[in-house]
Amino acid sequence: MSFFPKILLQPEVEEYLGNMFRNKELISALGTLEAERKYESLLNRLSHPPAFTTVRVNTHLASVKQVKNLLFEEIHKQYKGLSVPVLQHPQLQDILLIPVIGPRKDLQKQSSEVIVGAQCGNSVLRGAHVFVPGIISASKFMKAGDVVSVYSDIEGKCKRGAKEFLGTKVFIGNGISELSRSEIFSSNGSLKGIGVRMTDPVYLSPSLDNVLSSYLFLQNLPSAVVSHVLNPQPGERILDMCAAPGGKTTHLATLMRDQGEVIAMDKIANKVKKIKQNAALLQLNCIKAFCCDGTKALAIGKKEDGQEGPPFSAESFDRILLDVPCSGMGQRPNMAYFWTLKEVMSYQPLQRKLFSMAVKLLKPGGTLVYSTCTITLSENEEQVAWALENFPCLQLQSQEPRIGGEGMMGAGLSLDQLKLLQRFDPSSVTSRGMDINSLQDSREEDLILLANKDCIGFFIAKFIKLNSK
Template sequence: MSGDHNDELPPLLLEKEVADFLKSSWRGDQEVEDEDGVGSKIFDRLLKCLGTPPTVTTLRVNTLAADKHVVAKQLKSELEKQYNDRGSNPPPIVLHPALKDVLVIPSRGPNPRPPEVVKEVIVDLACGMAVLRGADVFVLGIMGAPGYLQAGETVAVYADLEGQCRKGLKEEYRERKIYVGCGVMQLSRDQMFCSAQVKLRGVGIKMTQPLYEAPSLDDVLPELLFAQNLPSIVCCMVLDPQPGETVIDMCASPGGKTNHIATLMNNEGRVVALDKTAMKVEKVTNNLARWNLTCVDAYTFDSTKCSDENADISGTPPYPPGSFDRVLLDVPCSALGQRPSARNRMTLKSLQSYSTYQRRFIEAGVKLLKPGGTLVYSTCTITMEENEHQVAWMLDKYPDLQLDEQHPHLGDTGRPCKGLTATQLSLLQRYDPTSDTSQSKYFTDNDTIGFFIAKFVKKKEMDS
């Protein structure tokens, strides 16, 4: 991958100490690995899966504003225009058979790099990963381009795997890079790097022959559609918020789940959305405004400190214990389930710090939950320490919590874990890209990001 044209995406590249730690724990809490090393093989396959994008794009429909069949027809028209510009036929739009507000679009790829395209443009890694999910290249993501490159030229786009490309590079980039597709320059090199004008924004390269064909959804029916990973959608359906209830989303940014909660509640009741920084809360409010959702109060606040005996439920945080019918705890995590991900520089110390940090959110969330209420704990990571081990810890620390059945349950069950029975593991929902897809109920659920969901109910005093 250093200056060659090997277009196959590599497995997720981790720091060695992190990879060794994850591999050793991937077999779960079983005493030994089988003689053939199946656990290691599965882990290697997991890293390969994490380096590639999911094979479908899932879109949640604003059912408060329009019928999903009408929205699907509008989306079809938008995709026909988009794919016509690319010179290819649009993919089908499928109504998800189990999730009544979800549309699914299959992806295509990997596609070979056209041999006639010789000029290469380097983009930063985050930009490259977005391209693999269907995005065009925005100007701010472009790091290097050949001299004399003009608008209208077709270029091969490579993502910088090492983060070493200096802005404005003219020469060939010889560090590790990965091919993500070909596209047409919307600006010249001079416009991008040598202009004295106001800093440029917008699309710099229109992707016409991406490695993986997925729809570009920027500004496509934003008032009617929300692009969201399937497990994130399932997470809020498992929470099952009802109109008129009081619900808290303790780690709300960027606001997709908050938006979904308010929609499931028919915009009736009260949703409190918290995040620690003002910029993240602004993302939440923007995503709510797109769908005109008014039942949400979003605040910049540290959720680990949002329970206070002397507080008032009606205003700003903190709040009294037992204030909420439902609590969503989509906690900060190592995010190792996100796809595609080509490079992660997280240290082992950082990885191992998450479980302790998450417990501060858990403690606050359990306090805020009413007796008889529902708490959903979720992550977008693959580690047992942040998933099954946290569930075992919660059940041990809080005798008034019990696991509850999840509906819908489209993922796998939990991995073997000390402290959890087979019945308890069956109540957990884990999305694992290495799963045997032939066993999935629906083809739409075969290939997702890594994700984990646990649903708890707090016992009423009379049940204790």
């Protein structure tokens, strides 16, 4: 039985996903009951946080061993002496894993309540405190210093400033209010600091804000797999087409030992600024970030001499990472997804425009990695089938490291083709929580195996561009 309700979806989106995960190919291969079980497991896992917090070590500045020891000391302080290990992933040597404790079912609910928005609630479940902009409602007489219970308004029905909320709400833990109710709601939205400092969240995750910030980058495990699959080499010219906020960009530069050139693009100026900030923080000099719409990144005609940024000449990159804008339905925890079916379906055409541009910019013999953080067939396997039909110069390649499962049936790909894809699927993971006692009794290898299986909602495809001349 799940601790939280399964993810709340718009009815039309739930019907769309249900039909997708019960498609004829899947039913024929798995049977109706198993296909239904996998789908229900997916919906339940989406509303829960991962069993592990994953951080990537900036090996450009420090060794994994050094950072692991520093992080262990920090976790020990945060967890008030609980013996929680910091594990090094055996396949991804630059990745550290911290078990998440929970769900904790023995927490005492308080009479004073704070209601937060669904997105804020999701962040709390990953180890964040409650910041003032995320607070929607607070009890009538709440004062600074009060112990309060925090709830997530997963249906988005609580009115800002309400003194009581009787609608659907999910308990996510207890904390101490940093401000009174009157201070929060008389600020006209100008306050941005911590509103509730979480002391007893339902899921105990480390808070890594400003912790070893030059040495660590908080990153989902499949997201870290992507850069390793691209496998950039020192001295190469790499393009990260949709790069913000720069997690994969900085990872690529680190794997190249800061030797070569990593071009990062995003069409939103503030996001490009964030990429540059992250590159500076991690002291990576080979990254060059530009504000550019990826669908317009190809130069028409000859480029001017000395022009460094986009648009770029055709066939000018050794490797390209295309982590496309997507419907984002694999990000977790996510107790409520408010998008309409029209919004979910709007990404496939954009993804194809970006993919077509990437093929033109890639050198013959070069590698293209396509990835998403969503679960839909239309944005993943269907895109691979479309690419193979429309670009005869592309050939699917095997992936290393391989942590996820094979691709999902339903897009007409062969079994051999599906085996070359990598989809992260939680269906083999039980819904039991991880308590401190089970943690002490578990072997390190078993915990890491659980971390691999607990990945969800990411998809990776790797292509090589054949020389057709």
